[in-house]
Amino acid sequence: MSVFARTHLPLIIFVVCTFWVFFEFFIPIPGGPAITSMLGKWVSAVSNFALLLGALNILRFHGRNIVQRRENEWLHGIIIIASMFTMFIAGLAFKPYFKLLYDNIYMGLNTALMCYVGFYFYSAMYRTFKVRSLEALITLFACISMLLSNAPISGAIWGPLPQIGIWIANVPGMGAWRGFIMSAALGMFAMAIRAALGLERAYLGGSE
């Protein structure tokens, strides 16, 4: 692929689209919202094409593991590739079976694995609760207040207890969040401008 097709053309498309969306948001342009909406649909279509690249990556990586009989990997590879083709064929030719497999196998496994999140939040919380510094002490106090204020029994323990947690969340917590969001949003705006100016090219795979 030529350098123009690999780096210059995507950059031109990116710059034109970025400035179009920016100006169309602020300036009334006849037919502008329709074009912006169409751009959004193109984005979905183009990004879905990339799924093919993902499938190729899976086939290449796990196919090699199977061929080379890599320890602890090859059996896993067979299951992944077989599952992928089963779902692909069922989705194309046997829709009811696709739904059956999706609802009864994929969703079940998905939900079971999601449960990890709950357990890991507790183990992370346990470590956070170890007081090693003033910041950790403040975090511990805020966490206990939030936990107690959300517990149904908190009002019975002490009347104002639920209000303390709500105040921590809505006043100091919200203030910190808003500061964080504004700062991050400014960083995102600057990153978008850097990309639109062609300075940041990571999304094109970097520059030599």
Added chain:
Amino acid sequence: MIVYAGKIIGFVLGLGFFAALLYGTKYLRNREIRPIPGLIAIEEAVGRAVEMGRPVHDCPGGGGLTDYTAQQTIAAIAIIGYVAKLCAEKGAQYRVSINVAHTLPAVEEIIRTNYRKAGKIEQYSPDIVRFLPDQVSLFSYDMGMFEREKIAANILVGAYFWEAIVLAEYGGSVGALQIGGTARQSQLPAFVASCDYLIIGDEMFAAAAKVSEDRAQIGSIAGQDICRAILVGLMVIGLIAALAGTKVIADFLKI
């Protein structure tokens, strides 16, 4: 009306910020970005991985390039490039797992480019990048890989969703040195609790500019500080006005 009613000040501020960033890229190129502890820790983590003979794992999170997480994903890809270069130079094994298909070409390309820059293209393998189709398959595969390969470093910088806590906690359980970073406020507590070093919020964008070693990008961060000063100024004036019982600043911003 040239600009929609209610968006005039937003438009003017947007153009002003654009001008400030442009000014930064041209005239503030000689400024330096302060040391970012999370970024410094990446070099330490790669060195540790080399000494231990174990891999470095990197993940740009569940964000993509087509939505509001795009800027974070771009920053994450830039940092992946930096880590790839360090791994190539020091001879560390590198593993990258991603679950957004359209980021795959950019991630593969930036790693290949940085291995080439380091003069170690022969060490590059397409198997460095592993695509997992969704968040659950990403973390379930990664958990197995962390356990089998006992990763030495876990770099989790990008737009993270609920996979953040699982990857960070499991990485910690295998003894990896962990660097977490995101501009998604809902996932930051997970990294605060589980990671050894943090790249918080817009530090991530500054880190991406810093690793590029491009003076124009570093200048744009200085330009960003001008914008930040304007915003802080507006907030202080707005606060004083509100305390004085007038909504003049709030009304002005709604023009």
